[in-house]
Amino acid sequence: MSLVFPHTFVPWFRSVAPHIHAYHGKTFVVGMAGELIAAGKLNAFAQDLSLLHAMGIRLVLVHGFRPQVDEQLRAKGQTSRYSHGKRITDPVALDCAQEAAGQLRFEIEAAFSQGLPNTPMANSTVRVVSGNFLTARPVGIVDGVDFMHSGLVRKVDSGLIRRAIDIGALVLLSPFGFSPTGEAFNLTMEDVATATAVALQADKLLFLTEIAGIREDLDDPESAIDTELSLAEARRLLERLPAPTRPTDPAFYLQHCVKACEGGVERSHILPFAADGSILMEIFTHDGVGTMVVDEKLESLREATSDDVGGILQLIEPFERDGTLVKRSRTEIERDIGAYTIIEHDGIIFGCAALYPYPEARTGEMAAVTISPQVQGQGDGERILKRIEQRARAMKLDSIFVLTTRTMHWFVKRGFQQVDPDWLPEARKRKYNWDRRSQVLVKKLN
Numbered sequence: 001m002s003l004v005f006p007h008t009f010v011p012w013f014r015s016v017a018p019h020i021h022a023y024h025g026k027t028f029v030v031g032m033a034g035e036l037i038a039a040g041k042l043n044a045f046a047q048d049l050s051l052l053h054a055m056g057i058r059l060v061l062v063h064g065f066r067p068q069v070d071e072q073l074r075a076k077g078q079t080s081r082y083s084h085g086k087r088i089t090d091p092v093a094l095d096c097a098q099e100a101a102g103q104l105r106f107e108i109e110a111a112f113s114q115g116l117p118n119t120p121m122a123n124s125t126v127r128v129v130s131g132n133f134l135t136a137r138p139v140g141i142v143d144g145v146d147f148m149h150s151g152l153v154r155k156v157d158s159g160l161i162r163r164a165i166d167i168g169a170l171v172l173l174s175p176f177g178f179s180p181t182g183e184a185f186n187l188t189m190e191d192v193a194t195a196t197a198v199a200l201q202a203d204k205l206l207f208l209t210e211i212a213g214i215r216e217d218l219d220d221p222e223s224a225i226d227t228e229l230s231l232a233e234a235r236r237l238l239e240r241l242p243a244p245t246r247p248t249d250p251a252f253y254l255q256h257c258v259k260a261c262e263g264g265v266e267r268s269h270i271l272p273f274a275a276d277g278s279i280l281m282e283i284f285t286h287d288g289v290g291t292m293v294v295d296e297k298l299e300s301l302r303e304a305t306s307d308d309v310g311g312i313l314q315l316i317e318p319f320e321r322d323g324t325l326v327k328r329s330r331t332e333i334e335r336d337i338g339a340y341t342i343i344e345h346d347g348i349i350f351g352c353a354a355l356y357p358y359p360e361a362r363t364g365e366m367a368a369v370t371i372s373p374q375v376q377g378q379g380d381g382e383r384i385l386k387r388i389e390q391r392a393r394a395m396k397l398d399s400i401f402v403l404t405t406r407t408m409h410w411f412v413k414r415g416f417q418q419v420d421p422d423w424l425p426e427a428r429k430r431k432y433n434w435d436r437r438s439q440v441l442v443k444k445l446n
Contacts, residue, residue, distance in 0.1 A: 009317075015374055018314065018348045019284045024056040026203040027165065030263075031193030033209050033247065034064040036273040038102060045208070046111035048279050048343060049170070052126045058165040060196055062109060062173045064189030065100045066247070072096035084142060085245045085252065088187040089149035098187045101174040105130060108172060129169040131290045133157045136177025136185040136194065151177055151185025153192055156199035194256045198263030205260045205268040206279060207253050212272040213291035214250055227287045231261045231295045257293040268293045286374045301383055304340035304352070309333050311341060311349035316370045324406050325368060326436075340368070341387045343380050355388050355400070361425035362398040363442075369402065385414060393445055400445065403438035416441035 036045060053059055069087070070080045073089060073096050081088040089097065112126040135155040139147035154177070164171050173196065175187040190207070196331070197205040214237070217223035229237070235258060239249075244252035257268035271278045271290035282288035304312065312333055319325040343351035350372040357364040366388050371381050392400050401424070402411055406420070419442050421432055434436075 011373075014318075015372075015430055016284045018311075020055050022347050022427065023283065024059065025202070027058045027060070027200055028052070028204045028206060029060045029062065029193055029197040029200065029202045029384075030279070031062045031116055031205070032191050033189065033207070033273065034066045034068050034100075034104070035247075036208055037063070037107065037212050038067045041273055042107060042111050043114070044276065045273070045279070046108070048277060051280065051387050052128050052283070053168075053170060055123060056257070058159060060165065060171045060173065060200070060202070060357045062110070062175070062189050062196065063104055065097065065104055066177060066189075067099035068104060069093065069097050081143045082245070083147070085243075086139065086147060086188060087186060088145065088147055090151070094149040094184065094186060098174070098184070101176060105172065105174060105250060108261070112170065114201065127169045128172050128417035129164045130172045131160070132178055133161055133171070133173060134187070134195075136179060136187060138179075138185060140197060140297075144242050149184065151179075151187050153177060153187060153195035154179075156196050157201040158196075159202060166222050190253065190256045194260050194263075197260050197265045197268070201264050203266050204283075205257070205265050206280065207268075207270050207284070208257070208273040209253055209258070210247055211250075211253070211270065212275075213270050213289075214254060217248055218219055225289070226288075226291055229293050229318045231258065231293060234258045234261075234293045246321060247381070254291075254293070257291075261293055266294070286350070289347040300345075301341070301343050301387055304337050304342045306334065306337055306382070308340070308342055308344075308349060309337060312352050312368075314344065315352060316368060317351050319370055325370065328368065341384055343384060344416070350375045351384050353384045353388055355391050357392070357395050357397060358425040358427060359395070359397075360427075362396070363425060364392050364395065364397045364400050365428060366402045368399050370443075381410070382414070388444060389443075398445055399442050401440060401442045403432075403440055404437065406436050408439050408441065411441045411443075414443070 021339055036042065049059060049061065072079050073093060076092060076096065078092050087093065090418050107263055109128045112128050112129050133156060134153055136151035137154040139150045139152055163172050171191055175189050177185050177187050179185065193205060201302065213225040214229065215223045216226045234254060238255060238258060241251040245352050246252065253270045257270060260268040269282055269284050269290055269292045275289055278289050309330060313330060316325055320327045339354040342349050343352055351370060353369040354367045355364050356367060388400060402416065404411065421429065423442065424432060424440060
Protein backbone atom coordinates (compact mmCIF):
# COMPACT_ATOMS: atom_id res chain seq x y z
CA MET A 1 0.00 0.00 0.00
CA SER A 2 1.27 3.46 -0.85
CA LEU A 3 2.51 5.45 2.15
CA VAL A 4 0.39 8.38 0.97
CA PHE A 5 -2.82 6.39 0.58
CA PRO A 6 -3.84 6.29 4.29
CA HIS A 7 -3.35 10.05 4.52
CA THR A 8 -5.83 10.64 1.72
CA PHE A 9 -8.28 7.76 2.07
CA VAL A 10 -8.83 7.84 5.84
CA PRO A 11 -9.71 11.58 6.13
CA TRP A 12 -11.91 11.30 3.05
CA PHE A 13 -13.76 8.27 4.39
CA ARG A 14 -14.28 9.98 7.74
CA SER A 15 -15.64 13.06 5.97
CA VAL A 16 -18.22 10.88 4.20
CA ALA A 17 -19.42 9.27 7.44
CA PRO A 18 -21.90 12.06 8.39
CA HIS A 19 -23.64 11.63 5.03
CA ILE A 20 -23.83 7.85 5.50
CA HIS A 21 -25.43 8.34 8.92
CA ALA A 22 -27.81 11.00 7.58
CA TYR A 23 -29.11 8.92 4.67
CA HIS A 24 -29.36 5.47 6.25
CA GLY A 25 -32.97 4.34 5.95
CA LYS A 26 -33.94 7.21 3.63
CA THR A 27 -35.87 6.72 0.38
CA PHE A 28 -34.39 7.83 -2.93
CA VAL A 29 -36.20 7.70 -6.28
CA VAL A 30 -33.72 7.62 -9.16
CA GLY A 31 -34.78 8.45 -12.70
CA MET A 32 -32.33 7.08 -15.26
CA ALA A 33 -32.46 8.39 -18.82
CA GLY A 34 -32.35 5.71 -21.53
CA GLU A 35 -29.36 7.57 -22.96
CA LEU A 36 -27.32 6.36 -19.97
CA ILE A 37 -27.82 2.77 -21.04
CA ALA A 38 -27.22 3.61 -24.71
CA ALA A 39 -23.89 5.19 -23.67
CA GLY A 40 -22.74 1.90 -22.12
CA LYS A 41 -22.74 3.17 -18.52
CA LEU A 42 -25.29 0.79 -17.02
CA ASN A 43 -22.85 -1.54 -15.24
CA ALA A 44 -20.94 1.26 -13.52
CA PHE A 45 -24.21 2.94 -12.54
CA ALA A 46 -25.57 -0.33 -11.11
CA GLN A 47 -22.41 -0.63 -9.01
CA ASP A 48 -22.97 2.86 -7.59
CA LEU A 49 -26.59 2.08 -6.73
CA SER A 50 -25.47 -1.19 -5.15
CA LEU A 51 -23.19 0.81 -2.84
CA LEU A 52 -26.09 3.07 -1.85
CA HIS A 53 -28.23 0.00 -1.21
CA ALA A 54 -25.50 -1.51 0.99
CA MET A 55 -25.47 1.71 3.06
CA GLY A 56 -29.13 1.23 3.93
CA ILE A 57 -30.66 3.64 1.41
CA ARG A 58 -34.06 2.47 0.11
CA LEU A 59 -34.11 2.72 -3.68
CA VAL A 60 -36.70 2.98 -6.42
CA LEU A 61 -35.23 3.04 -9.94
CA VAL A 62 -37.21 4.33 -12.91
CA HIS A 63 -35.63 3.75 -16.32
CA GLY A 64 -36.23 5.71 -19.49
CA PHE A 65 -36.10 4.25 -23.00
CA ARG A 66 -36.35 7.15 -25.44
CA PRO A 67 -33.35 6.19 -27.66
CA GLN A 68 -34.16 2.48 -27.49
CA VAL A 69 -37.71 3.06 -28.77
CA ASP A 70 -36.39 5.36 -31.49
CA GLU A 71 -34.01 2.59 -32.54
CA GLN A 72 -36.81 0.01 -32.64
CA LEU A 73 -38.91 2.34 -34.79
CA ARG A 74 -36.04 2.93 -37.23
CA ALA A 75 -35.55 -0.83 -37.53
CA LYS A 76 -39.20 -1.10 -38.61
CA GLY A 77 -38.87 1.75 -41.08
CA GLN A 78 -40.90 4.13 -38.89
CA THR A 79 -40.10 7.63 -37.67
CA SER A 80 -40.46 8.94 -34.13
CA ARG A 81 -43.06 11.63 -33.64
CA TYR A 82 -43.08 14.11 -30.75
CA SER A 83 -45.24 17.03 -29.71
CA HIS A 84 -45.16 19.20 -26.58
CA GLY A 85 -42.06 17.27 -25.50
CA LYS A 86 -43.92 13.92 -25.48
CA ARG A 87 -43.90 10.96 -27.82
CA ILE A 88 -46.98 10.37 -29.96
CA THR A 89 -47.50 6.65 -29.37
CA ASP A 90 -49.33 4.99 -32.25
CA PRO A 91 -49.85 1.18 -32.24
CA VAL A 92 -46.44 0.56 -33.87
CA ALA A 93 -44.67 2.83 -31.38
CA LEU A 94 -46.48 1.06 -28.52
CA ASP A 95 -45.17 -2.32 -29.75
CA CYS A 96 -41.66 -0.88 -29.98
CA ALA A 97 -41.92 0.60 -26.47
CA GLN A 98 -43.00 -2.75 -25.05
CA GLU A 99 -40.11 -4.54 -26.77
CA ALA A 100 -37.61 -1.93 -25.59
CA ALA A 101 -38.92 -2.02 -22.00
CA GLY A 102 -38.67 -5.80 -21.84
CA GLN A 103 -35.10 -5.79 -23.13
CA LEU A 104 -34.02 -3.00 -20.79
CA ARG A 105 -35.57 -4.64 -17.76
CA PHE A 106 -33.62 -7.79 -18.56
CA GLU A 107 -30.35 -5.81 -18.90
CA ILE A 108 -30.92 -3.89 -15.67
CA GLU A 109 -31.70 -7.00 -13.65
CA ALA A 110 -28.59 -8.66 -15.09
CA ALA A 111 -26.47 -5.65 -14.08
CA PHE A 112 -27.64 -5.96 -10.46
CA SER A 113 -26.95 -9.70 -10.48
CA GLN A 114 -23.21 -9.29 -11.01
CA GLY A 115 -20.94 -10.59 -8.28
CA LEU A 116 -17.46 -10.88 -9.75
CA PRO A 117 -14.59 -10.79 -7.23
CA ASN A 118 -12.51 -7.59 -7.09
CA THR A 119 -15.44 -5.46 -8.31
CA PRO A 120 -17.80 -3.18 -6.35
CA MET A 121 -20.52 -5.82 -6.82
CA ALA A 122 -18.59 -8.56 -5.01
CA ASN A 123 -20.64 -9.97 -2.10
CA SER A 124 -23.56 -7.68 -2.96
CA THR A 125 -27.14 -8.88 -2.80
CA VAL A 126 -29.60 -6.60 -4.56
CA ARG A 127 -33.00 -8.11 -5.19
CA VAL A 128 -34.88 -6.31 -7.98
CA VAL A 129 -38.68 -6.24 -7.80
CA SER A 130 -40.90 -5.08 -10.67
CA GLY A 131 -44.66 -5.05 -11.07
CA ASN A 132 -47.78 -3.21 -12.12
CA PHE A 133 -47.41 -0.45 -9.53
CA LEU A 134 -48.77 2.30 -11.81
CA THR A 135 -52.26 3.19 -12.96
CA ALA A 136 -52.34 5.43 -16.03
CA ARG A 137 -54.71 7.57 -18.04
CA PRO A 138 -54.43 8.80 -21.64
CA VAL A 139 -52.90 12.14 -22.52
CA GLY A 140 -55.73 12.49 -25.02
CA ILE A 141 -55.89 15.24 -27.64
CA VAL A 142 -53.84 18.38 -26.91
CA ASP A 143 -53.98 21.39 -29.26
CA GLY A 144 -55.41 19.15 -31.93
CA VAL A 145 -52.72 16.48 -31.56
CA ASP A 146 -53.92 12.96 -30.70
CA PHE A 147 -51.30 11.29 -28.47
CA MET A 148 -53.07 7.92 -28.83
CA HIS A 149 -51.33 5.43 -26.49
CA SER A 150 -49.26 8.03 -24.63
CA GLY A 151 -50.36 8.40 -21.04
CA LEU A 152 -49.92 10.15 -17.71
CA VAL A 153 -49.61 8.66 -14.24
CA ARG A 154 -52.99 8.51 -12.54
CA LYS A 155 -52.00 6.68 -9.36
CA VAL A 156 -48.93 5.06 -7.77
CA ASP A 157 -49.39 2.04 -5.48
CA SER A 158 -47.13 3.54 -2.83
CA GLY A 159 -48.12 1.02 -0.17
CA LEU A 160 -46.97 -1.93 -2.26
CA ILE A 161 -43.72 -0.17 -3.22
CA ARG A 162 -43.02 0.65 0.45
CA ARG A 163 -43.50 -2.97 1.45
CA ALA A 164 -40.99 -4.03 -1.21
CA ILE A 165 -38.30 -1.53 -0.20
CA ASP A 166 -38.95 -2.23 3.49
CA ILE A 167 -37.72 -5.80 2.97
CA GLY A 168 -34.58 -4.57 1.22
CA ALA A 169 -35.59 -4.90 -2.42
CA LEU A 170 -34.79 -2.39 -5.13
CA VAL A 171 -38.01 -1.54 -6.95
CA LEU A 172 -37.63 -1.15 -10.72
CA LEU A 173 -40.30 0.78 -12.61
CA SER A 174 -40.65 0.92 -16.38
CA PRO A 175 -42.42 3.90 -17.97
CA PHE A 176 -45.60 1.92 -18.56
CA GLY A 177 -48.95 2.13 -16.85
CA PHE A 178 -52.28 0.39 -17.24
CA SER A 179 -55.84 1.64 -17.10
CA PRO A 180 -58.48 -0.15 -15.01
CA THR A 181 -59.64 -1.74 -18.28
CA GLY A 182 -56.17 -3.21 -18.90
CA GLU A 183 -55.14 -0.81 -21.66
CA ALA A 184 -51.39 -0.09 -21.75
CA PHE A 185 -50.04 3.45 -21.93
CA ASN A 186 -46.55 4.66 -22.74
CA LEU A 187 -45.43 7.07 -20.01
CA THR A 188 -42.36 9.24 -19.62
CA MET A 189 -39.60 8.37 -17.18
CA GLU A 190 -39.74 11.91 -15.76
CA ASP A 191 -43.48 11.73 -15.03
CA VAL A 192 -43.19 8.28 -13.43
CA ALA A 193 -40.20 9.23 -11.27
CA THR A 194 -41.81 12.48 -10.09
CA ALA A 195 -45.19 10.92 -9.33
CA THR A 196 -43.52 8.03 -7.47
CA ALA A 197 -41.30 10.36 -5.41
CA VAL A 198 -44.33 12.45 -4.40
CA ALA A 199 -46.44 9.38 -3.59
CA LEU A 200 -43.67 7.95 -1.40
CA GLN A 201 -42.75 11.39 0.03
CA ALA A 202 -39.20 10.41 -0.85
CA ASP A 203 -36.20 12.14 0.68
CA LYS A 204 -34.57 12.63 -2.72
CA LEU A 205 -35.49 12.50 -6.39
CA LEU A 206 -32.42 12.20 -8.62
CA PHE A 207 -32.46 12.46 -12.42
CA LEU A 208 -29.44 11.01 -14.27
CA THR A 209 -29.60 12.99 -17.47
CA GLU A 210 -27.92 14.14 -20.66
CA ILE A 211 -27.28 17.60 -19.20
CA ALA A 212 -24.80 18.62 -16.52
CA GLY A 213 -27.36 20.62 -14.54
CA ILE A 214 -28.67 24.19 -14.65
CA ARG A 215 -26.05 26.73 -15.69
CA GLU A 216 -25.58 29.91 -13.65
CA ASP A 217 -25.65 31.80 -16.96
CA LEU A 218 -28.13 30.11 -19.26
CA ASP A 219 -26.74 32.05 -22.24
CA ASP A 220 -23.23 30.71 -21.65
CA PRO A 221 -22.92 26.92 -22.13
CA GLU A 222 -19.50 27.03 -20.45
CA SER A 223 -20.64 28.80 -17.26
CA ALA A 224 -20.55 27.01 -13.92
CA ILE A 225 -23.35 24.76 -12.74
CA ASP A 226 -25.68 26.30 -10.16
CA THR A 227 -25.39 23.61 -7.49
CA GLU A 228 -28.36 24.72 -5.38
CA LEU A 229 -31.63 26.45 -6.27
CA SER A 230 -34.34 27.29 -3.81
CA LEU A 231 -37.83 26.33 -4.92
CA ALA A 232 -38.70 30.02 -5.33
CA GLU A 233 -35.64 30.58 -7.53
CA ALA A 234 -36.46 27.52 -9.63
CA ARG A 235 -40.03 28.74 -10.15
CA ARG A 236 -38.81 32.16 -11.29
CA LEU A 237 -36.35 30.50 -13.65
CA LEU A 238 -39.09 28.35 -15.21
CA GLU A 239 -41.18 31.46 -15.85
CA ARG A 240 -38.31 32.93 -17.89
CA LEU A 241 -37.50 29.80 -19.86
CA PRO A 242 -39.33 28.70 -23.02
CA ALA A 243 -41.51 25.60 -22.82
CA PRO A 244 -39.22 22.56 -23.20
CA THR A 245 -39.51 20.30 -26.22
CA ARG A 246 -36.32 18.24 -25.83
CA PRO A 247 -34.58 16.65 -22.82
CA THR A 248 -31.59 18.92 -23.35
CA ASP A 249 -33.70 22.05 -22.81
CA PRO A 250 -32.96 23.60 -19.35
CA ALA A 251 -36.61 23.55 -18.30
CA PHE A 252 -37.19 19.89 -19.25
CA TYR A 253 -36.00 18.27 -16.00
CA LEU A 254 -36.28 21.44 -13.92
CA GLN A 255 -40.08 21.47 -14.25
CA HIS A 256 -40.23 17.98 -12.73
CA CYS A 257 -37.85 18.94 -9.90
CA VAL A 258 -40.11 21.86 -9.04
CA LYS A 259 -43.22 19.68 -9.17
CA ALA A 260 -41.59 17.12 -6.86
CA CYS A 261 -40.58 19.73 -4.28
CA GLU A 262 -44.04 21.29 -4.40
CA GLY A 263 -45.43 17.80 -3.76
CA GLY A 264 -43.40 17.30 -0.59
CA VAL A 265 -40.12 15.76 -1.80
CA GLU A 266 -37.35 17.36 0.24
CA ARG A 267 -34.72 17.61 -2.53
CA SER A 268 -34.62 16.93 -6.25
CA HIS A 269 -31.47 16.75 -8.36
CA ILE A 270 -30.37 16.99 -11.99
CA LEU A 271 -27.12 15.08 -12.56
CA PRO A 272 -24.98 14.30 -15.61
CA PHE A 273 -24.67 10.58 -16.32
CA ALA A 274 -21.54 11.39 -18.37
CA ALA A 275 -19.59 12.09 -15.15
CA ASP A 276 -18.43 8.80 -13.69
CA GLY A 277 -19.88 8.31 -10.20
CA SER A 278 -21.95 11.50 -10.38
CA ILE A 279 -24.65 10.10 -8.08
CA LEU A 280 -22.05 9.29 -5.41
CA MET A 281 -20.44 12.72 -5.69
CA GLU A 282 -23.82 14.44 -5.49
CA ILE A 283 -24.85 12.56 -2.35
CA PHE A 284 -21.58 12.36 -0.46
CA THR A 285 -19.87 15.71 -1.14
CA HIS A 286 -20.80 19.13 0.15
CA ASP A 287 -21.61 20.88 -3.13
CA GLY A 288 -22.19 17.87 -5.38
CA VAL A 289 -21.79 17.95 -9.16
CA GLY A 290 -25.26 18.78 -10.47
CA THR A 291 -28.16 21.07 -9.58
CA MET A 292 -30.27 20.50 -6.47
CA VAL A 293 -33.69 22.09 -5.99
CA VAL A 294 -34.86 22.49 -2.38
CA ASP A 295 -37.82 24.12 -0.73
CA GLU A 296 -35.41 26.48 1.06
CA LYS A 297 -31.66 26.94 1.33
CA LEU A 298 -30.20 23.98 3.20
CA GLU A 299 -27.35 25.96 4.76
CA SER A 300 -28.14 27.78 7.97
CA LEU A 301 -26.17 29.88 10.45
CA ARG A 302 -27.64 29.59 13.92
CA GLU A 303 -26.99 29.15 17.62
CA ALA A 304 -26.32 25.58 18.70
CA THR A 305 -28.63 23.35 20.73
CA SER A 306 -28.01 20.21 22.75
CA ASP A 307 -28.76 18.14 19.64
CA ASP A 308 -25.64 19.60 17.99
CA VAL A 309 -23.09 18.38 20.57
CA GLY A 310 -22.19 15.23 18.65
CA GLY A 311 -21.73 17.15 15.39
CA ILE A 312 -19.51 19.76 17.06
CA LEU A 313 -17.34 17.06 18.61
CA GLN A 314 -16.96 15.33 15.27
CA LEU A 315 -16.00 18.62 13.60
CA ILE A 316 -13.37 19.78 16.11
CA GLU A 317 -11.81 16.39 16.98
CA PRO A 318 -9.25 16.33 14.09
CA PHE A 319 -8.11 19.86 14.99
CA GLU A 320 -7.74 18.92 18.65
CA ARG A 321 -5.73 15.88 17.64
CA ASP A 322 -3.20 17.90 15.61
CA GLY A 323 -2.90 20.59 18.27
CA THR A 324 -4.70 23.40 16.45
CA LEU A 325 -7.41 23.50 19.12
CA VAL A 326 -7.33 22.88 22.84
CA LYS A 327 -9.13 19.64 23.65
CA ARG A 328 -12.66 19.99 25.02
CA SER A 329 -14.63 17.17 26.60
CA ARG A 330 -18.20 16.34 25.70
CA THR A 331 -19.22 17.48 29.17
CA GLU A 332 -17.69 20.90 28.59
CA ILE A 333 -19.41 21.35 25.25
CA GLU A 334 -22.76 20.20 26.65
CA ARG A 335 -22.37 22.65 29.54
CA ASP A 336 -21.46 25.56 27.24
CA ILE A 337 -23.64 24.68 24.24
CA GLY A 338 -25.49 28.00 24.46
CA ALA A 339 -22.20 29.81 23.71
CA TYR A 340 -21.77 28.08 20.33
CA THR A 341 -22.72 29.31 16.88
CA ILE A 342 -22.75 26.77 14.05
CA ILE A 343 -23.09 26.55 10.29
CA GLU A 344 -24.90 23.46 9.11
CA HIS A 345 -25.69 22.24 5.62
CA ASP A 346 -28.24 19.52 5.01
CA GLY A 347 -28.12 18.58 8.71
CA ILE A 348 -24.30 18.33 8.86
CA ILE A 349 -22.23 20.83 10.87
CA PHE A 350 -19.41 22.38 8.82
CA GLY A 351 -18.36 25.24 11.08
CA CYS A 352 -18.57 26.43 14.68
CA ALA A 353 -17.30 28.98 17.20
CA ALA A 354 -18.10 29.82 20.82
CA LEU A 355 -18.32 33.19 22.61
CA TYR A 356 -17.35 33.29 26.30
CA PRO A 357 -18.10 36.76 27.73
CA TYR A 358 -16.09 38.52 30.44
CA PRO A 359 -18.58 41.31 31.30
CA GLU A 360 -16.39 42.87 33.97
CA ALA A 361 -13.78 43.62 31.27
CA ARG A 362 -16.39 44.31 28.57
CA THR A 363 -14.80 41.72 26.30
CA GLY A 364 -15.40 38.14 25.20
CA GLU A 365 -13.35 35.20 23.94
CA MET A 366 -14.10 33.70 20.54
CA ALA A 367 -13.05 30.07 21.02
CA ALA A 368 -13.17 26.71 19.21
CA VAL A 369 -13.23 28.47 15.84
CA THR A 370 -13.44 25.61 13.31
CA ILE A 371 -14.32 25.31 9.64
CA SER A 372 -14.39 21.89 7.96
CA PRO A 373 -11.61 21.42 5.36
CA GLN A 374 -14.38 20.47 2.90
CA VAL A 375 -15.71 24.05 2.79
CA GLN A 376 -12.71 26.19 3.66
CA GLY A 377 -12.30 29.19 1.39
CA GLN A 378 -16.05 29.61 0.82
CA GLY A 379 -16.61 32.43 3.33
CA ASP A 380 -18.06 30.41 6.20
CA GLY A 381 -15.37 31.67 8.59
CA GLU A 382 -16.34 35.28 7.92
CA ARG A 383 -20.03 34.47 8.41
CA ILE A 384 -19.38 32.90 11.82
CA LEU A 385 -17.13 35.81 12.83
CA LYS A 386 -19.86 38.32 11.95
CA ARG A 387 -22.42 36.36 13.98
CA ILE A 388 -20.07 36.23 16.99
CA GLU A 389 -19.54 40.00 16.70
CA GLN A 390 -23.32 40.50 16.63
CA ARG A 391 -23.73 38.39 19.75
CA ALA A 392 -20.92 40.30 21.48
CA ARG A 393 -22.51 43.67 20.67
CA ALA A 394 -25.85 42.43 22.00
CA MET A 395 -24.02 41.68 25.27
CA LYS A 396 -22.67 45.29 25.34
CA LEU A 397 -19.08 44.10 24.90
CA ASP A 398 -16.46 46.47 23.49
CA SER A 399 -14.18 43.82 21.99
CA ILE A 400 -13.63 40.15 21.30
CA PHE A 401 -10.36 38.22 21.50
CA VAL A 402 -8.94 34.92 20.34
CA LEU A 403 -6.03 32.74 21.41
CA THR A 404 -4.33 30.98 18.51
CA THR A 405 -1.08 29.20 17.68
CA ARG A 406 -1.56 28.70 13.94
CA THR A 407 -4.12 31.02 12.37
CA MET A 408 -2.86 34.46 13.39
CA HIS A 409 -2.80 35.84 9.84
CA TRP A 410 -6.44 34.95 9.18
CA PHE A 411 -7.54 37.00 12.19
CA VAL A 412 -5.17 39.91 11.48
CA LYS A 413 -6.64 40.24 7.97
CA ARG A 414 -10.05 40.60 9.61
CA GLY A 415 -9.20 43.45 11.98
CA PHE A 416 -7.62 41.70 14.95
CA GLN A 417 -4.45 43.10 16.56
CA GLN A 418 -1.89 41.19 18.59
CA VAL A 419 -1.54 42.13 22.26
CA ASP A 420 0.48 40.84 25.19
CA PRO A 421 -1.13 38.01 27.22
CA ASP A 422 -1.15 40.40 30.19
CA TRP A 423 -4.01 42.20 28.39
CA LEU A 424 -6.34 39.27 29.10
CA PRO A 425 -9.09 39.64 31.72
CA GLU A 426 -7.90 38.40 35.10
CA ALA A 427 -10.24 35.38 35.05
CA ARG A 428 -8.91 34.33 31.63
CA LYS A 429 -5.30 35.11 32.46
CA ARG A 430 -5.39 32.59 35.31
CA LYS A 431 -6.28 29.86 32.77
CA TYR A 432 -3.71 30.92 30.15
CA ASN A 433 -1.36 28.05 29.22
CA TRP A 434 2.11 29.61 29.17
CA ASP A 435 3.61 26.39 27.78
CA ARG A 436 1.32 26.54 24.74
CA ARG A 437 2.31 30.20 24.18
CA SER A 438 -0.83 31.07 22.26
CA GLN A 439 -0.91 34.46 20.58
CA VAL A 440 -3.59 36.82 21.85
CA LEU A 441 -5.43 38.88 19.24
CA VAL A 442 -8.11 41.50 19.94
CA LYS A 443 -10.71 43.14 17.74
CA LYS A 444 -12.45 46.35 18.82
CA LEU A 445 -16.19 46.44 18.14
CA ASN A 446 -17.64 49.71 16.86
